[in-house]
Amino acid sequence: MTEAATAPGAPQHLRDRARWATTAAGRWSSRLPSTAWDSLLSALLLVNVVTTRPAQELPLPLALTAALTLPLLWRRRAPLTVFGTVAATAFAQWLLGIQLPADVALLVALYAVAAHAGHGRRRYDTLIAAAVVEAGVLLACLRWTTDGAFLTPFVAVTATTVAAAVLGVNVRTTRAYLAAVEDRAVRLEQERERQARLAVAEERTRIAREMHDIVTHNLSVMVALTDAAVYAQHRSPDRATTAMLRISETGRQALTDMRRSLGVLRTDEPDAARHPLPGIAQLAALADQMGAAGLPTRLAVHGPHAHVPATAQLTVYRLVQEALTNTLKHTPAGTHAKVLVRCTTGTVAVEVTDDGPRAPRPAAVPPSGHGIPGMRERAAAYGGTLAAGPLPGGGWGVRTRLLLDSGGAASA
Structure with a gap:
């Protein structure tokens, strides 16, 4: 039973x-x-x-x-x-x-x-x-006791009394030690479970942040290219065809990025499908993509970046990508953007600015949005703080500096 x-x-x-x-x-x-x-x-x-x-x-x-x-x-x-x-x-x-x-x-x-x-x-x-x-x-x-034989039985029984007391103390001490060991094992097991739950939550947050950046950026670019293709389909069919090809290329890149981000969740995902993470070297292609979508972008990278960890380079890429995506969505046509990346021995400074109007942008820092908060989380992982807001001479700017010797760099 x-x-x-x-x-x-x-x-x-x-x-x-x-x-x-x-x-x-x-x-x-x-x-x-x-x-x-x-x-x-x-x-x-x-x-x-x-x-x-x-x-x-x-x-x-x-x-x-x-x-x-x-x-x-x-x-x-x-x-x-x-x-x-x-x-x-x-x-x-x-x-x-x-x-x-x-x-x-x-x-x-x-x-x-x-x-x-x-x-x-x-x-x-x-x-x-x-x-x-x-x-x-x-x-x-x-x-x-008889015949004056007092000392011998007294010593014998006293020794027995001491032995009983010492034996009881030893048993109590052993029991307390075993209870402490068991309690420690339980607490260690609970701590391992808590760490595992935190790791899972952190990984879910990271994947959600990656998916937000990938989907938001690529969809914004595709929407802008689609509008351009519709506008040029009668006046300039060649430009419309180029825009449609760009849309197709952007969609394939989005699928590749999603497969790479979600591939860690599948044990049967082949390694060949996992492309290298985008980094500082891919910022030029990102600037070209934004220019084709209607946001002319000028890129300047100062200092060597070979020593920058791959995850820190991914953070730089995502910060620039999110900042340019916000500019593309919330500024009128004719706006120009500038990306400046400075690499030193222990830091990477990122600055993204545009010359758009100073009017408030409703979606720039929305109450329930994930763009700016996600950028702050990425910067905080490397000991940096992110400043985003209107510029004194007009336009919008995003600035941060990543510390390569912080906890995030060490974990990378």
Whole structure:
């Protein structure tokens, strides 16, 4: 029945019931041996009293033995209470002058205090309990030793008392160490799961940002080229044909970029379909594409860029692409754009400006848009801040500087 309930196809309530039964059985099996041993000890000591005492003397020794041993069944739940009960019974036994083998229960109760006492004052509880037992040992040796043989039994029983206390402390320490190790393992597992969730969320954000840049840019270019082709189809068929070819080329490039960005999500994607990431070297082609779409763009790259990591170059490319796409969408015909990239040993500065009108652009920083926020996220990954806004002499500008020795560069 258990196997059927825990099978993958079993209903959820059956699987929950089987899991509960298994857990309960495990807890019962872990508690059964200790309880059984305590019960067996009590039974043996009671049998010893019955078999070694005359019938007329049985009631009092039997009652004392029961009072000494039966509380041991609760020694793990209430060790201090059990020890107090056993110690009081042992003192009453000493006052009555009755010797019983059940005095071993006092050592078991001391062990329980050392092993199972609460977290607050258990060190002092163990010392106090050991002192009480030692006082009982002294009283017992003074009363029942004969022929002056006091020292030998006193030392022997004292050593047994110390051994019981030390054994209980060791068991408690071992249990606490194992609990700490288990808690650490659980926390490490939770931390790994949290890191995995963060990695997944970060990867989803990165892919969403890539898809936004690819789709927005290419669709804006295709729309602009389509308008140009429609306008020129009667007056200049050659220019219309060129524009349509540009549209086709832009669409194929968009498909390639999407396949490359989404290819990491598929294990069966061939490596041949994954083209190199666009970088600073591809900015010239991007400027030509924007010029064909109706936004003449001038590009200037200062300094060598071979030392710039591939992911940092991709960030530069996407920043320029998004800035030019915004200019293409929100400025009238005749606007010109300028892209300036400065590469140094530890930084890459990017500046994209245009000479369009200073009128507010509704979609430049929309309340729910992703363009400017996505650009800020890309710049922040390399320790940079992005400034976007109107220029004093007219037009719009986007500026940022990437730090190549920041956390983003290191992860790249």
